[in-house]
Amino acid sequence: LAVLERLWSELAIGREGTIVAFGGGSTTDVAGFAAATHLRGVRWIAVPTTLTGMVDAAIGGKTGVNTADGKNLAGAFHFPESVVIDPDLLSTLPEAERRAGMAEVVKTGLLAGRQVWTLPEEEMIHTCAAFKAGVVLSDPYETEGRRTILNLGHTFAHALEAGSNYTVSHGEAVALGLLAALRLSGLPTDAVEEVLRPEPVAADPDAAWAALKRDKKGEGVFVLLEAPGKPVVATVPDADAQRALESLIRK
């Protein structure tokens, strides 16, 4: 919020101006929201510099900031004029950030039913970006529920992040969340294990379960896969969901 206030007061552009957001998902989220709100909305262009940004965060028009009450509680749908993706920008990205991005790549591959993680890097990034853009454009303002599939593995991931007091990184949590989603789908987990190598993490099982139950998508509803490339929204009995969550937590 402090960054946003500074942007509002220091931006020296009028309504005809364009904001260029150059950075990871944190930057494109806040700069996109500044663009949505500065003078009631100016144009913006996203230039993601992380793998997560290139395959996910910079695409889809969701902008926002965290408030004291939680993540992304203030935000707007405000689509960038364009998303400029230059994989060369990844040359300086730390390994941990790259791994976090690969979790979203594997998620995309499972949703698309393609082993996108085996593609050369540039093609992998463009394939993932195009997949997300396709889903988003079929439901730009999330009124039809089609964007829900993009949450594959994320209900468990958010629960692990909250249950560990945010000591578990988002990338690690998404990798484990994908494992749980595949197990509940009755599908092989080898792609996630080979590419992301997730290990159970330290988290408070009760706090993680409480966070999962609070999840905004409603009780017992998860994105699962009938098969790779065939996402479904399914109801999972509490006992099964809790067992799946606990299998991700170090004993």
Ligand SMILES: NC(=O)c1ccc[n+]([C@@H]2O[C@H](COP(=O)([O-])OP(=O)(O)OC[C@H]3O[C@@H](n4cnc5c(N)ncnc54)[C@H](O)[C@@H]3O)[C@@H](O)[C@H]2O)c1
């Ligand atoms: N709007 C959406 O649809 C959406 C989707 C997914 C994630 N997100 C948001 O994105 C954020 C995570 O984004 P992220 O994973 O890109 O992390 P990030 O933006 O927090 O960046 C991670 C770190 O990498 C550094 N960095 C960025 N680019 C670099 C480069 N090229 N070389 C070296 N260092 C670099 C940053 O300074 C930062 O320290 C979260 O806040 C999440 O909520 C938004």
